[in-house]
Amino acid sequence: MSMYDTILLPTDGSAGIELVVDHAGELARVHDATVRALYVVDATTFTGLPMETTWDGVRQVLESEGETALEVVERLAPDDVTVGTETVEGTPSTEIVRYTREQPVDVVVMGTHGRGGIDRLLLGSVAERVVRKSAVPVVTVPVSERATDSEAVVEADADPAAGVERS
Numbered sequence: 001m002s003m004y005d006t007i008l009l010p011t012d013g014s015a016g017i018e019l020v021v022d023h024a025g026e027l028a029r030v031h032d033a034t035v036r037a038l039y040v041v042d043a044t045t046f047t048g049l050p051m052e053t054t055w056d057g058v059r060q061v062l063e064s065e066g067e068t069a070l071e072v073v074e075r076l077a078p079d080d081v082t083v084g085t086e087t088v089e090g091t092p093s094t095e096i097v098r099y100t101r102e103q104p105v106d107v108v109v110m111g112t113h114g115r116g117g118i119d120r121l122l123l124g125s126v127a128e129r130v131v132r133k134s135a136v137p138v139v140t141v142p143v144s145e146r147a148t149d150s151e152a153v154v155e156a157d158a159d160p161a162a163g164v165e166r167s
Helices: 017-031 055-076 092-102 117-123 126-133 150-158
Strands: 006-010 034-041 083-089 107-112 138-142
Touching: 006 017, 006 092, 017 034, 017 055, 017 107, 017 138, 034 055, 034 092, 055 083, 083 092, 092 107, 092 126, 107 126, 126 138
Parallel strands: 006 034, 006 107, 034 083, 107 138
Antiparallel strands: none
């Protein structure tokens, strides 16, 4: 038995998922694990729609976005890694945490946009809530523009004291 048999990869279809799939794929290869891609249909994101908008219409749009997001994960995953997909409905962080408690999941690999300041305060952080409440370890993969900007990486590598706070 390996340390990780099942890796949960939550996706919302946002940019940067390639980095998350790469990380989960490598982890799956090392541990001969299966990846479970999870999409949460988040109805709360559409609470501002006009009253004449039907829930069935909104649900169809959200489910279609979820299918696309899950197909992207399947397409990007290495050929030698088994990927299963599932869609659930609810609040993303709550449903991801629930999944870790109710399903045989050994680790979560998810993206984080690295928002800070007022953005994080106003928008919240799904990744942060999952890290705090998950029943299993959570690996976060930075997917913000700053994290994928190769110039920023080179600059940080050039200065060994970069990111080190002085007391």
